[in-house]
Amino acid sequence: MSTSIVIADDHPLMLRGLSDFLKSKGFNIVGSATDGNSAYNLIVKLKPEIAILDIRMPHLTGLEIAEICKKNQLNTKIVLITFDKEEELYDKAKEFNVYGYILKEFAVEEIETCIEHVLKNEPYFSQEIAQYLNKNPEKSPDKIHLLTKSELKIVKLISENKTSQNIADELSISVRTVDKHRSNIVSKLKLDNKPTSLSIWANLNKQHIQL
Template structure:
């Protein structure tokens, strides 16, 4: 069975690319928007099965649209697509009954699977995110102090504030190569996936824990 969909993204190329891909898979696009307010109006007008929304859009964010859908008891299921990997956004997404949460870099690869899960009423989070959601706060501050060196704790704390390796190197007055070596070691110690964003996502999800850690 197909699904009716409204899609919204304030980046025209992303909007067109996703729309074309979704249409090619046999789904019916009932409307497209480049801002949240227009997206919400389309949802109210067409009552689609699914709304695929960018989180950061003008007028209303994807999260705010999801909130309005929940508040007004709309049956449309919301999928969010985002570059963001911040913990509070995941929490809000779950609070607002969002069914799908996909990182933009994996959108084309994962959107069809996400839609199929959502049609069945099954939440779907990008694989890149899911393991970190499941492992959220799986360490105590004491365990982290025992596991990571003082330098590694400094680096992961700075990663939690979305600093790049270049920015961290400048902040700590060392080379980027040194920071990358530390990051590689931290990934091994925390048993994370060996992808570029893995440690950044983990750090963001555990920001509160990291703030409570006092390095030895």
């Protein structure tokens, strides 16, 4: 069966455009909404695999929905779309276990790739977001020297939004070996075990990765 998706955006043209595009790619759009309350009710009722939500909507924002879903242990994976590049919003997205964070101007270009990552439990964040946040000097890593050359290669590829399968194919190793490397990297960097943590760290620190 095709992936079940709920979409919510208070801009009708954006909502329709994204919905039509995903339907053309074979995804199952089970519901759509123009405000946060309706979107959350659809998530509860329909239990979609993925919910693609505008960050700023009436009644409940996309972030507030993500927070409630986390609190209520709902299994729907949240992808946020936004025009905003505010670091505070990005940090909140990490806190609420958001799986995808895409800028609206690149939504149609990136959403299919984002969904592919999310379905493999691998988060996806617009490269433009990472490049913007990389300008923050406080984001420079303090434990990168702990990583081996092999681990640095893995981190670099993660920062390019490569999946574990992509990385395995590129480095001619097994997916199991990639996952073991990922686990070791998370441990060395003292990151939490949320699926998004390593991807976010890699994106924020990609400019410091030297092979």
